[in-house]
Amino acid sequence: MSVVAVAATALFITATSATGSKGGEPAGPERYVAALNAVPHDPAADGGSNASGRAMLALRGDTVSVLLKGRGLSPNLPHAAHIHGKDHPEISTCPGADRRVGGVSDSLIETVDGLADYGPILVSFTTSGDTSPASGLALDRMPMAKDNGKFTFRRDIQVPAEVADHLDEKHIVIHGHDIDGDGNYNAGPITALGAPLEAELPVACGEIHRRR
Numbered sequence: 001m002s003v004v005a006v007a008a009t010a011l012f013i014t015a016t017s018a019t020g021s022k023g024g025e026p027a028g029p030e031r032y033v034a035a036l037n038a039v040p041h042d043p044a045a046d047g048g049s050n051a052s053g054r055a056m057l058a059l060r061g062d063t064v065s066v067l068l069k070g071r072g073l074s075p076n077l078p079h080a081a082h083i084h085g086k087d088h089p090e091i092s093t094c095p096g097a098d099r100r101v102g103g104v105s106d107s108l109i110e111t112v113d114g115l116a117d118y119g120p121i122l123v124s125f126t127t128s129g130d131t132s133p134a135s136g137l138a139l140d141r142m143p144m145a146k147d148n149g150k151f152t153f154r155r156d157i158q159v160p161a162e163v164a165d166h167l168d169e170k171h172i173v174i175h176g177h178d179i180d181g182d183g184n185y186n187a188g189p190i191t192a193l194g195a196p197l198e199a200e201l202p203v204a205c206g207e208i209h210r211r212r
């Protein structure tokens with residue numbers, strides 16, 4: 001092959017990989033979904049909390065466009081929501097009922113009880129400003145459930161490269177349950193995270209999967 005032919009071949013490969021396969025259109029985002037199910041607390045201890053949710057994520061580079069819908073949540077209260085996980089190649093899972101013991105209650109799976117399964121906070125789903133783990137309990141910037149116990153959260157978030165590269169090994173967790181139904185999170189002990197148990201209690205969790 002001549003030098004010119006080699007150069008032309010290299011140029012063709014570069015152009016092909018940059019534009020994707022659909023007639024020169026730019027390659028679309030990678031799409032991910034997560035179905036969030038209720039965290040299995042003792043029903044007597046959590047007052048029968050039955051929160052759930054659904055997330056659709058679109059990844060472009062290290063930016064994730066998040067659409068997260070939560071339901072069955074304590075109304076008119078903020079609900080901390082995060083991507084949790086462990087560093088690749090460690091795989092994390094949503095916490096099971098065997099995680100109730102520990103922390104300030106042995107009937108509830110507190111955030112610290114669940115960390116062994118679903119790992120620490122990696123990204124905070126705040127409505128504005130910082131989205132790092134440091135904002136994990138920034139309740140004044142977390143999605144607020146309406147009267148009907150639902151919220152819809154939308155935001156484009158720049159995530160760490162480790163999260164972008166291994167998004168399908170992570171989890172989404174929604175927190176917050178007004179256990180005594182008094183309309184606020186003031187009741188109950190302060191947990192190891194420095195927040196009232198009601199505010200940090202994980203209520204729904206779902207694994208992130210790549211959509212095919």
Ligand SMILES: [Cu+2]
Nearest residue numbers: 081082121173
């Ligand atoms: Cu969390």
